[in-house]
Amino acid sequence: MSEAIHLRRGNKLWEANFILPEQKEALRDLEKEESKVPQPMLDEQELYELGLVAHDSLKHTLDVKVTYWDKGFYKDVVGIVGHIDHQGGRFKLSVGEEYTWVDIDKLSHIERI
Structure with missing residues (x-):
């Protein structure tokens, strides 16, 4: 029984670390979008x-x-x-x-x- 639990944990860890290239690009785009700053307004x-x-x-x-x-x-x-x-x-x-x-x-x- 401990082997079955170990396998499930291993699969969950693997699934958590697996990311599709499209997802990686979407995350990069989101990070870039969130780091934008507003246009300066000088007096x-x-x-x-x-x-x-x-x-x-x-x-x-x-x-x-x-x-x-x-x-x-x-x-x-x-x-x-x-x-x-x-x-x-x-x-x-x-x-x-x-x-x-x-x-x-x-x-x-x-x-x-």
Whole structure:
């Protein structure tokens, strides 16, 4: 009788550790979804101060580290502000030969390097 109990326990342990690839992917997606953060909401004073740093980078070709929100996650990029599009509410950040546009309303932080 103790063997039957042992086999059942063994099967339950095996079943608990067995996961289908689809289930694993769904769990990964769920963890990613739960780790998302809300879009930052900066006040006018914070935006003004970040704008000063961006203008310094543009005027003096200084490297800056930009932190911005993208689809629930914060991303960091180091580069030089190459253009500020006031009407479009964004700025162009040059990273070597590449560049990326950053929307000002998704901006979290800019710091001089």
